[in-house]
Amino acid sequence: MATEATADESEAPDAYQELLSNYRRIANVGNASGILSWDQQVMMPEGGTPARAQQLSTLSAVHHDLLVDDEVGDLLDELEGADLDEEQSAVVREVRRKYEREARVPTELVEEISSTSSEALSAWEEAKAEDDFETFEPYLEKLVDLKRQYAEHIDPDADPYEVLFQDYEPYVSLDRAETILEELKETLVPMIEEIRSSETPITTDAFEGTWDAEKQEELSRETLTLLGYDWDRGRLDVSSHPFTSGTQFDARVTTRFDEADPLSSLLSTVHEFGHANYQLGLPDEGYATPLGEARDLSVHESQSRLWENHVGRSEAFWELFLPTVKDHFPDASDVTAREAFESINQVYEDNLIRVEADELTYHLHIVIRFEIERALVSGDLDVSDVPETWNDKYEEYLGVRPETDAEGCLQDIHWSHGNFGYFPTYSLGSVMAAQLYETVEDELGDLDERTRNGDFADLHEWLRENVHQYGKRYETDDLVLEATGEEFTADAFTDYVTEKYGALYDLDSA
Amino acid sequence: MATEATADESEAPDAYQELLSNYRRIANVGNASGILSWDQQVMMPEGGTPARAQQLSTLSAVHHDLLVDDEVGDLLDELEGADLDEEQSAVVREVRRKYEREARVPTELVEEISSTSSEALSAWEEAKAEDDFETFEPYLEKLVDLKRQYAEHIDPDADPYEVLFQDYEPYVSLDRAETILEELKETLVPMIEEIRSSETPITTDAFEGTWDAEKQEELSRETLTLLGYDWDRGRLDVSSHPFTSGTQFDARVTTRFDEADPLSSLLSTVHEFGHANYQLGLPDEGYATPLGEARDLSVHESQSRLWENHVGRSEAFWELFLPTVKDHFPDASDVTAREAFESINQVYEDNLIRVEADELTYHLHIVIRFEIERALVSGDLDVSDVPETWNDKYEEYLGVRPETDAEGCLQDIHWSHGNFGYFPTYSLGSVMAAQLYETVEDELGDLDERTRNGDFADLHEWLRENVHQYGKRYETDDLVLEATGEEFTADAFTDYVTEKYGALYDLDSA
Known part of the structure; x- marks a missing residue:
C-alpha cells in the first residue's frame, strides 16, 4: 500500500496550490523557530537569552500573522467542497484546523x-524550590481561567477540557482517551499492588556504581x-532535558548522563531515537506540508x-547489547542479560516522581494528573485543593503519599506553561505503541529474534x-485502524504488561 | 562623550515608535536567519541542506515583505522633517536607506x-576545479548584467559600481575608496619590490613541523x-571557513586548523575575535535597532x-604569548619572540592567492580585483578578457604571473555570488584600523607595553x-572623524607599514 505522499499539484485547483504555498512559508517559519529553540537549549551561550527571546517571539508573531492572513481564509473558503483527492483533502483539513484554532482566539x-505563563514559570520555579504551593497558586488559578476562555473562543459548545486536550491530540476524542486511561487504572492499580506484595526476587541493581559520562556518550552513539539512526540527517548532543527536534531532513536528539544510573540515559536515548526515527521517516517530498509532518x-x-519499551526494555535487546556495554564498561563484565532486563523493568516501591517512574507506575502518574486537570478546568476542583487531592490520589492509586508539594503537585513544569491536556498523550502513546507492536508481531512473527540479531x-x-x-494524511483514529486493523484501545497494552510483568513477578493474575 | 545609545521613545513622535517597532521585527527575522546560517555551517548534518535552503529563503522573503511594507513607507513619509534628536534621526536615516534600496528593486x-547566483556558484566550483574559465564566463557575464540593472533601479543617475559598492559600504564615497586604494598601490608596489631585492635575512620558518589540531584549538581558546573574549556571550567552533556571527548578546567565532601552519589559525582566531568584540561592544539597549547594529x-x-595586525602581528604580542604556545607545543621551545614576529610578518615572494597573502601584498590583490570589477561594471572590460587582464596586473603589481586561472581570477567565491564592490572593504578596513590604532597610541601612549603585559x-x-x-549612529566618514579627529585617509596605514617593514627589511625608503 505504498502511496507517495506528494500533494500532486498539477491536477489540483489553483486555490489549492496557493494554499500549499502559503502553508509552506508558515511551516518553514515554524521550523526555523525549532532550530532557534534547539540552539538555545544545546549551543547558545547563556548571555544570548534576551536576544533569543525577542527572535522567538518575533517568529511566533510572524507565524501567527501568516496563518490568520485573510488570504488563507479566502483560499479555504474557495476550497470548501472543491474536487480534491484524499491527500489534498487532508492538506486542506489540516490547514483549516490550524487556521480556525488560531483565528478564533x-x-x-x-x-x-503568554505573559502569564512567563510569570507562572518563575513562580513555579520558586514554589518548587521553596516547597511553597501558595507562591504558585494565584498563577495557576489565572492560567486555568485564561485557558477556559481560550477554549470558549475556539468552541463554545464543547467541553473546554476536550478543546484544550485537542491542542495536543486533535484526532482522538476525549471519550476515547478517558476510556483508555480508565482501563489503565483498572489494570494497573491492582497489578502494582500485587507486585508490591510479590515475593519473587528480581535483580534491581545490575548497574550499581559510577559510570563515566564520556563513556556513556560513546555508548549512546553506538546505541x-x-x-539504525541516520547520522547524515541527525546528531546527538547533551542538554538538561532530553528532547528531539527537527524534520525529515534533520532530526536531532539530545540526552543527558547520570553517572550513578547509566540505564536512564540509555533508555532516554532509545526513546528519543524513536521520536527522531519518526521524523526521519516522514516523506521528503511532503516537507513543509501536512503530508510531511508528524501526526x-x-x-x-x-x-x-x-522503541524504548518494546525494544529497549526487552530481554532480547540486552542479549544483543550487553557485549557493547561491557566493551565500554569492564566493571559490568559479570552482569547477565537477564539481570539487566530485570533491573531495567523493576517496578519501584515508592515512586513519587513521574519522570523517574517505571513502565507501569508511570501511567498512574498520568491518570492522577488527568483527573486533576479535568476537574480544574471544569471547575469541580479549586486550585487551592490541588495539593491535598494530589496526595490523596497518590495514596489511593500508588500506595505512597508525598510529604512535600515539591515532590507532589509541583514536580512538573507543564501547568506553569498552561499546558492542560498534554499529559494524557504520554499514556496514549504507550498504549498505541503496544497496539502497533502487537500488530507487527502478528504480521512478521517473532520480533525478539530479530532484536537479538540486531x-x-x-x-x-x-x-x-x-x-x-x-x-498527517489520516486522522489519528484512522491511522491506528489502517495500521492495525483495530480501533485504538488499551487491549494490547493490557495484554503486554500482564504477560511481561506476570512472568517477571510471577503474578497469580497473569 | 559617553552617550547612551537608547532611542528615547518617550519623547519621540508616535510614528517614530511605530517605525522602531516595525524595524525590531525586521531585525529579529534577520538575526534568526543569522542563527540558521551559523548552524548550517557549524552544526547541521549534511542531509539537512534542502530543508535549510527553504527555511532561509522563507525568512529572507519574510524579511523583504516586512521591510517594503506600505506601513514602513508611510511612517517614513510621516517622519520626513519631523523633530527628532540625533539618535532618532540616525534610526530614521538607516531604516529609510534600507527601505529604499529594497523597495526600488x-x-x-x-x-x-538569486537563482543565477546559485547556478553561477556551481559553475564557478566546476570551473575552478577544472581550471576552465569558459565554464564560468557566461554566468559571470549574466551576473554583471543583472547587477548593472540592479544598480540602475536603485539610482539611475549614479555610477553603477558606486551603487553596488555601497551595498557593502554605504557611507564611504567611491571617490574616497579609490583615493585610498590608489595610495595603497603607490606605496606598496615599490615597497614590495624593494623588499624582494632586500638582502636582510629574516626568519621565515619559526614554526616548521606538524602541530596537533586539538592543541591548536586549546591555544585558540586561550588566545x-x-x-578578553566574553565567553558568556560567545563560543568557538570549527568550520571550513572562519567567520563570526551574532549580536551584542551572542557573538560566536569559528576557526579552522592547518596542522602544517599553526600561525594561520591563530591569526585567524585573533581576526575573528576583533569582529566578535565589535558585535559584543554594541549597546545592549540598542539591540534590533540601528543604534545597536554594526556600522x-x-x-x-x-x-x-x-586586533589581527596591530596586536597579533606585533613583537610585543609574541613576547606575551610565546610561553603559552610553548606550554602546548614543547617542540617550539627554542623559538624566540623575534623569530615568531619575523615569521608572521614575512612578505611572500610568489604570492598568488589572496587569502594566503601577507599584510602588504594583500592590498595589491584587492586593488587588482577593484580595478577589474569596476571596469567590468562600467563596460570597459569584457568578461572574456578578465583572465588576461588579471594575469597582466599580477605581473605588473606583484611581479608574479598565475599559470592557471584556478590560481588566478577563479580563486575567489565573491563574483559567483554577484558581489561586485565587496573586495574594497577589506582594504578600507585595514587602513581604518591603522588610523584608529594610531589615534589610540596618540591618546594613551605606548600600546606595545600594555600588550606585552596582556x-x-x-x-x-x-x-x-x-x-x-x-x-550606526554616525555615518562611516563621521565615525572616523569623531574617533580620530581626522578625515579617513591611508596616511596612518602608510606610516605604519613604512616604519614596520622598513625596519624589518632594513629598507632605504624607510
Missing part, C-alpha cells in the same frame, strides 16, 4: 496567556547506530515508547509503510 | 539574481581568553584587522567609547 488573549503527540509518543530492518520498514509515510 | 530581478563592512573589518583594558575601553557604542 483574540491576539490579546494569546498574549495574556543510535545499532538501532500529533500521541502518535509521536507511540514511536518513542515503542536486525531492525523489518520493523523499520513496517513503521515507515504503515505510520511514517502518511504524515 | 523589482522582486523578479532579486529572484533572478580568546587572553584578548557596515569597513568598520567591521577595521576591528578585526586592528593588558588590553584601555584599548577595549577606547574602542567601545569611540566606535562600538555608537552602532
